[in-house]
Amino acid sequence: MNLRPHSRLGSAxxxxxxLIMSLTAIALIAACSSDSxxxxxxxxxxxxLTLRITLDEVVSLTPSQSAExxxxxxxxxxxxxxxxxxxxxxxxxxxxxxxxxxxxxxGSDFDSGQIEMxxxxxxxxxxxxxxxxxxxxxxxxxxxxxxxxxxDDYAVxxxxxxx
Numbered sequence: 001m002n003l004r005p006h007s008r009l010g011s012a013x014x015x016x017x018x019l020i021m022s023l024t025a026i027a028l029i030a031a032c033s034s035d036s037x038x039x040x041x042x043x044x045x046x047x048x049l050t051l052r053i054t055l056d057e058v059v060s061l062t063p064s065q066s067a068e069x070x071x072x073x074x075x076x077x078x079x080x081x082x083x084x085x086x087x088x089x090x091x092x093x094x095x096x097x098x099x100x101x102x103x104x105x106x107g108s109d110f111d112s113g114q115i116e117m118x119x120x121x122x123x124x125x126x127x128x129x130x131x132x133x134x135x136x137x138x139x140x141x142x143x144x145x146x147x148x149x150x151x152d153d154y155a156v157x158x159x160x161x162x163x
Contacts, residue, residue: 049075058137058159063152069160074107076134079114081154086121089143096121099139101156105129124158133161 051067053059059067066077082100087093099119105112112129117136119125121143124136137157141149 053160056159056161058157060140060155060157062155072107072162074105074132074160076158076160077104077106078156079103080151081139081149082116084144084149086142086144088146088148089141090146101136101139103134103156105132105134105160107132131163133163135159135161 048064048066049068050061050065051059052070053067054070055072061067061076061078063078063080066075068075079102082102084099085097086099087095087097098121101117101119103115103117105115107130110130115127115129115134117125117127119136119139122138124138126133126135135158137159140155140157141153
């Protein structure tokens with residue numbers, strides 16, 4: 001019994017497999033790069049302190065604004081809406097969609113880092129950060145208008161409470 005033809009076939013298959021893997025890797029690298037001069041990473045501007053609030057106070061912030069909680073040495077910042085796929089006003093959609101709100105809560109003894117809250121239409125959310133609970137009541141406008149929302153026209157309605 002001669003095994004040599006099978007070993008040649010196996011060797012050829014290995015070479016073809018290696019070629020396919022190499023071409024796939026090259027395609028993935030090319031897909032992740034861009035020669036476009038407009039290709040820039042998304043930069044989140046540093047929020048500007050705009051309000052002083054108390055615990056449990058319901059407030060509204062627009063992107064790049066923050067609120068300092070009096071007597072707590074804690075600041076809540078609304079950075080941006082990272083994605084908004086909520087069904088537009090007057091549209092008929094298969095799914096309701098959602099939006100991703102990017103916030104942060106920092107204090108003298110903790111930093112929540114970036115908080116990404118997923119918000120459904122008409123909904124809010126809640127997240128724990130250190131000893132605090134951030135309750136997002138809504139993301140405005142809700143529903144978004146048919147033409148979309150300019151990034152600066154969003155507002156979050158929220159409050160911060162302490163455990």
